[in-house]
Amino acid sequence: MEIFIAETRKAYLLFRLNWTLRIQLMGFGRMGRHELLWIGRLLVLMQLVHGVIGWGKDGHYAVCKIAEGYLTKDALATVRELLPDLAGGELASVCSWPDDIKWYYKWHWTSPLHYVDTPDFKCNYDYCRDCHDSYGHKNSCVTGAIFNYTKQLFSANRGYGPQLSYNLTEALMFLAHYIGDVHQPLHVGFLGDLGGNTITVRWYRRKTNLHHVWDTMIIDSALKTFYRSDLGVMIQAIQRNITDDWSNDIPSWETCGHNQTVCPNLYASESVRLACKFAYRNATPGSTLEDEYFLSRLPIVEKRIAQGGIRLAAVLNRLFNYEPQAAEAVENLLPHYPNRNVSSCCVWPGQTQHGTCTDDGHFIDTPIQMMLTTLKTFVLTSEQNPLGLVST
Numbered sequence: 001m002e003i004f005i006a007e008t009r010k011a012y013l014l015f016r017l018n019w020t021l022r023i024q025l026m027g028f029g030r031m032g033r034h035e036l037l038w039i040g041r042l043l044v045l046m047q048l049v050h051g052v053i054g055w056g057k058d059g060h061y062a063v064c065k066i067a068e069g070y071l072t073k074d075a076l077a078t079v080r081e082l083l084p085d086l087a088g089g090e091l092a093s094v095c096s097w098p099d100d101i102k103w104y105y106k107w108h109w110t111s112p113l114h115y116v117d118t119p120d121f122k123c124n125y126d127y128c129r130d131c132h133d134s135y136g137h138k139n140s141c142v143t144g145a146i147f148n149y150t151k152q153l154f155s156a157n158r159g160y161g162p163q164l165s166y167n168l169t170e171a172l173m174f175l176a177h178y179i180g181d182v183h184q185p186l187h188v189g190f191l192g193d194l195g196g197n198t199i200t201v202r203w204y205r206r207k208t209n210l211h212h213v214w215d216t217m218i219i220d221s222a223l224k225t226f227y228r229s230d231l232g233v234m235i236q237a238i239q240r241n242i243t244d245d246w247s248n249d250i251p252s253w254e255t256c257g258h259n260q261t262v263c264p265n266l267y268a269s270e271s272v273r274l275a276c277k278f279a280y281r282n283a284t285p286g287s288t289l290e291d292e293y294f295l296s297r298l299p300i301v302e303k304r305i306a307q308g309g310i311r312l313a314a315v316l317n318r319l320f321n322y323e324p325q326a327a328e329a330v331e332n333l334l335p336h337y338p339n340r341n342v343s344s345c346c347v348w349p350g351q352t353q354h355g356t357c358t359d360d361g362h363f364i365d366t367p368i369q370m371m372l373t374t375l376k377t378f379v380l381t382s383e384q385n386p387l388g389l390v391s392t
């Protein structure tokens with residue numbers, strides 16, 4: 001009964017949150033019935049293609065639910081302060097938010113932030129080579145986004161920059177989502193097939209594409225076959241694996257080299273290797289994927305969900321840890337390139353790089369650059385701004 005109540009509550013919160021955020025974000029508050037009906041139809045259509053570029057809702061929910069269980073007291077308190085009210089204090093309930101908004105004009109610039117592509121048949125990943133959008137704007141990819149939002153939260157939490165204008169609520173929701181995405185192997189797939197999106201296959205009898213299989217279908221089939229169609233039961237099974245079979249691996253999952261706060265380059269490198277070894281293998285265009293593919297790939301999906309959750313918690317714990325951390329510095333956020341800055345081999349947001357910025361000027365900028373470029377900023381309400389940042 002408790003599980004049923006929790007699930008009902010989750011579904012209700014998600015429903016409320018989706019619609020309220022959509023209405024707020026799109027300014028639909030004053031629309032008539034006809035427009036709302038039209039938008040409703042559009043949203044249904046969007047839900048049908050929802051999984052094209054992200055773990056499905058269940059995958060993201062599972063990653064964030066697992067992360068919640070590994071947050072320290074301090075980190076959990078800060079996360080709850082930053083979450084929008086409608087999240088009901090539950091990070092997992094808003095982890096799909098970046099997928100819900102990316103369809104809207106205002107948020108189109110976030111679409112390339114859900115994935116990164118490697119050159120065709122290259123089973124390795126390289127930030128400077130691969131992290132750009134289809135127009136060649138550097139840093140516009142999932143790993144760039146993870147660095148960006150980690151840096152925003154880090155800077156804010158350490159009080160760097162008196163004029164910070166970041167929306168930390170959004171930063172948290174983006175970070176939680178993109179750490180999930182980068183663990184989906186086909187979010188680091190080949191450019192030529194758009195991470196498996198153009199590879200048409202059959203999942204048992206149903207026609208779909210390979211990317212969707214990894215976003216959603218494997219999880220859906222697992223829920224029906226092994227978990228009584230109950231996501232909570234599946235999450236519990238993954239949690240048991242974490243404390244059991246994988247327990248010796250957890251410290252290595254949590255750790256980033258060179259004392260970095262976050263290491264998305266590592267996560268992306270793992271993903272493309274798994275994409276080559278498991279996702280693309282035996283999944284040529286027109287093939288039918290059945291039990292053999294499902295049963296051999298499900299453990300990969302479950303392990304990636306576990307790793308995403310453990311790492312999201314580790315990053316948030318490092319960000320929101322109030323213990324003295326004199327040795328830690330902002331530069332530790334950056335990957336270990338010469339001079340501890342990716343700008344040594346490609347342009348990094350600290351450099352003036354107008355081409356990187358979006359219309360909103362909201363992505364990738366350092367606080368200084370935000371001030372200099374007088375780009376549109378978000379006004380933080382006291383509710384969204386628990387850390388007392390001053391909005392420009």
Ligand SMILES: [Zn+2]
Nearest residue numbers: 053054114181
């Ligand atoms: Zn996504």
